[in-house]
Amino acid sequence: MDEERESNLKIILGDNSTHPVKGLGSVKFHLDSEEPILLHDVMYVLGLKKNSVSIYALEEKGMRVAFIKGKLLTWPIGSSMRNAFPLGSKFEGLYTVTRRPLLALVHHTNHLSEPWHRRLAHLHYDALPKLKKLVFGIPDVQAQHDGVCPGCASGKKTRGPFPSRENKTNDMLQLIHSGICGPILIHSIGGHLYYITFIDDFSRKTRIYYLKHKDEAFEMFKEFKALVENLTRKKNKIFRYNNGVENISNDFINFCKKKRIKKEMIVPYNPKQNGVAKRKNRSIVEVARAMLHDQKLSKFLSREAKNVAVYVQNRVPHQALDNKTPEEVFIGVKPDVSHLCIFGCPVYFHVPKDKRNKLETMGRKGTFIGYCENSKAFRIYILGQRKVEICRDVTFDKYVALGKARDIPLPPPP
Numbered sequence: 001m002d003e004e005r006e007s008n009l010k011i012i013l014g015d016n017s018t019h020p021v022k023g024l025g026s027v028k029f030h031l032d033s034e035e036p037i038l039l040h041d042v043m044y045v046l047g048l049k050k051n052s053v054s055i056y057a058l059e060e061k062g063m064r065v066a067f068i069k070g071k072l073l074t075w076p077i078g079s080s081m082r083n084a085f086p087l088g089s090k091f092e093g094l095y096t097v098t099r100r101p102l103l104a105l106v107h108h109t110n111h112l113s114e115p116w117h118r119r120l121a122h123l124h125y126d127a128l129p130k131l132k133k134l135v136f137g138i139p140d141v142q143a144q145h146d147g148v149c150p151g152c153a154s155g156k157k158t159r160g161p162f163p164s165r166e167n168k169t170n171d172m173l174q175l176i177h178s179g180i181c182g183p184i185l186i187h188s189i190g191g192h193l194y195y196i197t198f199i200d201d202f203s204r205k206t207r208i209y210y211l212k213h214k215d216e217a218f219e220m221f222k223e224f225k226a227l228v229e230n231l232t233r234k235k236n237k238i239f240r241y242n243n244g245v246e247n248i249s250n251d252f253i254n255f256c257k258k259k260r261i262k263k264e265m266i267v268p269y270n271p272k273q274n275g276v277a278k279r280k281n282r283s284i285v286e287v288a289r290a291m292l293h294d295q296k297l298s299k300f301l302s303r304e305a306k307n308v309a310v311y312v313q314n315r316v317p318h319q320a321l322d323n324k325t326p327e328e329v330f331i332g333v334k335p336d337v338s339h340l341c342i343f344g345c346p347v348y349f350h351v352p353k354d355k356r357n358k359l360e361t362m363g364r365k366g367t368f369i370g371y372c373e374n375s376k377a378f379r380i381y382i383l384g385q386r387k388v389e390i391c392r393d394v395t396f397d398k399y400v401a402l403g404k405a406r407d408i409p410l411p412p413p414p
């Protein structure tokens with residue numbers, strides 16, 4: 001099912017009669033085994049007397065299917081056939097879904113805004129309709145949505161669709177804002193106590209680095225500076241930082257003198273002076289909190305959530321840039337957002353033959369936790385193993401993520 005074409009959907013029956021699809025959503029069934037199952041992308045078609053299931057759609061959604069002794073069996077790719085459950089049975093020469101739906105759970109009108117709000121790291125709903133002109137890879141999305149987003153309600157402060165207008169510099173790297181945050185006392189993947197952000201004032205492109213000690217900030221600054229100067233062929237002229245970064249010693253002072261970088265240290269409690277870094281760091285924390293809360297995920301994944309917040313915010317419009325995206329200003333091309341996914345979404349991925357042992361299946365399940373900056377690969381967290389895999393060939397189950405956000409009950413794991 002193509003999301004962009006959903007409003008024009010029609011089905012054609014064997015007698016050539018055409019029937020418009022009145023609604024599209026998720027439907028809960030009770031099967032013969034009495035176990036509930038949630039089916040997604042179910043079309044409501046007036047006049048259709050029988051419930052039908054598309055085998056193609058099941059396979060597309062990461063399910064295996066078999067017909068054995070009059071039963072239609074299905075089970076997730078990556079698990080054993082022993083976990084199969086009956087979806088339907090043979091009746092008068094046809095396989096049919098055996099029970100009636102209990103409840104239609106999701107109405108189709110907000111079919112796009114709910115997932116895209118989450119794929120775009122809880123971007124304000126009012127910003128969604130404007131995005132089609134500003135980025136590649138997004139359909140027409142309306143601002144209309146289903147009440148209050150639970151992630152935003154707990155994680156984000158109320159704010160307009162885009163940040164307010166600010167004065168900014170005339171060239172890339174002319175001014176870099178930086179702010180250090182911590183100590184963070186929650187253990188996370190990689191283990192760190194602090195993080196530091198670097199924001200190019202001209203493009204608002206942001207990068208985030210993690211530190212075990214504050215005195216690593218100088219090394220991170222040098223790494224960041226070498227990277228962005230190499231990418232842009234420009235030189236950093238002013239470095240504006242908060243009172244956490246000044247601990248970086250005489251080496252930092254000498255380095256700036258040698259590279260002719262003007263240092264501007266922010267006086268604590270002067271909100272006007274380093275508003276850009278302070279607001280950015282607050283926004284990263286709030287968005288990360290919203291994403292974790294939305295998918296009921298542990299704070300253990302907060303570092304990954306912050307990385308996703310930065311990655312996505314670089315690809316959505318900023319009012320200081322006349323609604324261009326930081327990525328477009330930085331590299332000169334509108335970003336493609338088609339690969340963005342809901343943080344915490346269940347994902348199935350392929351394991352190459354040489355990377356699995358004899359007992360492992362070729363498909364495995366994990367949780368989507370991030371992007372790779374320089375490739376289209378995804379970071380997948382393997383539950384139970386506390387391990388992160390980098391994969392390109394993945395299938396997302398966004399409907400499970402949407403159901404989780406809205407506390408829609410899901411079928412028990414097979």
Ligand SMILES: [Zn+2]
Nearest residue numbers: 122149151152
């Ligand atoms: Zn939200």
